[in-house]
Amino acid sequence: MRKITLKSSLLLCFLFISKNTHAGVQEDFQKIIKKHHFAESTLGLYVEDDGKKVVDINAGKLMVPASLTKVVTGGAILTKLPLNIKFVTELWSKAPIEGESLKGALCIKGGGDPSFVSEKMWYLVNEFTRSGVKTIEGDILIDASRFDSELFDAGRDSVRVDRAYDAPVSPVSFNWNSVNVYIRPGLKENDPARVFLDPINDYLELENRTKTVAKSGVKTIEVSRVKMGLRDKIIITGSISQNAGESVVYKSISNPSLWTGYHLKQFLLQRGIVVKGNIKEGDCESDSKVLAKVDSKYLNEMTSDMLKFSNNFVAEMLVKNLAAEEITKGKGASMKDGIESIKTYLDKLGLNRKDYVLENVSGLTRDNRFTAKQLALVLTSIKNDFLIFPEFLSGLPIAGVDGTMKNRLKTQDFSLVRAKTGYLDGVVGLAGYVGRKDNSPLIFVFMFNGGFDQGLAARPLFDALISELFKL
Structure with a gap:
């Protein structure tokens, strides 16, 4: 009987200490908010420690998340696509090779690779040179059939800019x-x-x-x-x-097919291969041979490109690829299909579709709406999935080290902060994990929706709140 009493006392003592560790944190947050001259009504803040609520200030309020949307997108991409998937760019042709001449068109078939950059183009062209071709008698065809023809997602802000x-x-x-x-x-x-x-x-x-x-x-x-x-x-x-x-x-640029085709022509020329025809859009013929190909990066690397540098292009490319793999089976994938796939991911986390708004997967819109608590749920589910958590965590910007957090919280202790940033005029966000050497990481989501001028001051406020969390 005495042993049971002792065990019960120790358990109660542990629970008291655990609870007391978080006592006053919300009040400390409120003091910092007041010191920085912010109205709590403009903020949505949530902090969680191993499933226990630490801070909740308007955490159930729907707010514009800006690029914090990429937390949802990254979780869905890593969960629903196999980590070993590669998006392949290929050169096809059905024309015969006679001597050093390809007697017809050369077709570049796009595989939806967001990491297709100059180094990848060089690799593709170098592989093609081993065919011995020095002259392409026909056109360069650009096959963009893997996605639909919508170049700019309707969910983005409607005004196009050249940035x-x-x-x-x-x-x-x-x-x-x-x-x-x-x-x-x-x-x-x-x-x-x-x-x-x-x-x-x-x-x-x-x-x-x-x-x-x-x-x-x-x-x-x-x-x-x-x-x-x-x-x-x-x-x-x-x-x-x-x-x-x-x-x-x-x-x-405005025309990705021709932009890519002209570069292919230039890279070929630099390797001594002359194209006599024009550059045109068109599907590769089904009975063509693959003359060269190059793989994309691994999925975790592409997801990291999206998260660390808040790359909207990579986010939308990955989501259209998700639609291509899961719904349209490699042809005509739309952003609408990709968003539907992300919503099924959120369904499994227990989010009701009526309780959030997802119009654009990169966050380049003021129409998206999530609560701080909803985004924290996504971060928690990722943390609890060992298959994807290391990849997601390594993709997040490290405070004071790299990505969009490179110039914030620039002391060694703060490198334990791994967080996604978000920004639109009058919208500021920060969400991720605060690592602790002797415990599991804290999960936090900070959002500000208000005026442009005060939005500039939201980043210092959020950095001050992060500093407070390091006391736990």
């Missing part, structure tokens, strides 16, 4: 469907600035209307991308000081 974060999505894509515009001052006063497009090919036209000036501190350079028929033009205007350093601007 890289608003790049189009296609199964045949190259370098995230964006171009790097490097700008240096001219060699002498009154010279135009020196402009370098990377990668460069005949798809882009450059219009340089800049001027180099002797006066220091002058930089009025503006860069825009405009459509020019089926292709694009980069227009650069303004002045730059002669002693200015190099700067870079990232711009999206």
Whole structure:
């Protein structure tokens, strides 16, 4: 009897200590919020410790999550697609090879690879060179049939911009469907600035209307991308000081099929292979042979690209691939189908579809709505799934180290923070895990919805709240 009493006392003592560890945390949060001059009504905050609620401030309130949506997208992608899946880009042709000539068209078949960049193109072309072909007598065909024809998800904000974060999505894509515009001052006063497009090919036209000036501190350079028929033009205007350093601007392109096709033609030429025909969109013929192919990165690496750098392009590419694999079986995949697949993932977590709004999988919209508690549930389910948790965790930005958290919380202790950021004008988010050396990680979700000016101050507020969690 005495043993039972002792055990019961120890258990009660443990529970008291555990509960007391979290006592006052919410009040401390409220003091910090007040110190930073925020109204609690603009915030949705939730902190959980191994299933126990630590902080709940409007955690059941539906809010715009911005790129915190990628927490949901990443969880669904890693859960529903096999970790060993590869998206393959191939070169097909049914034309005979006679001597060093391919007597017909060469078709590039897009596999929906969001990691198809210059290095992958080089690999693909190098493999093709081993066929011995030096001349392609026909056209380059671009087969984008794996996805539907919608380049810009209807769930995004309706106003298109030429920034890289608003790049189009296609199964045949190259370098995230964006171009790097490097700008240096001219060699002498009154010279135009020196402009370098990377990668460069005949798809882009450059219009340089800049001027180099002797006066220091002058930089009025503006860069825009405009459509020019089926292709694009980069227009650069303004002045730059002669002693200015190099700067870079990232711009999206409008036609991913032709953008990729023109680069394929250029890469082939650099290996001594001449294309006599034109670049056209069209399906590869079914009885063609595969002459070269290149695999994508592994799924965990692509998911990391999405999470660490909040890459909207990668998010939407992966979700369309989810639709292609799960619903449309490799042809005509739509974003609508991909979102339906994510919703079935959330169904299994117990979320009612009437209780949230998912219109765009990257968060590039003000129409999405989630509560802090719902996002915490997703983070908890990921933590409890050993198959995907290490991959998801390693993909999150590390505070003070990399990704979108590189310049925040820059001391060694805070590298235990692994978190996804979110931002739109007047919308700020931070969600993830606070690691502890002697315990399981805390799960937290912080969201702010309010005015633009106060939104700029939300990041320091959230960093202060993270600092408070390190006391637990």
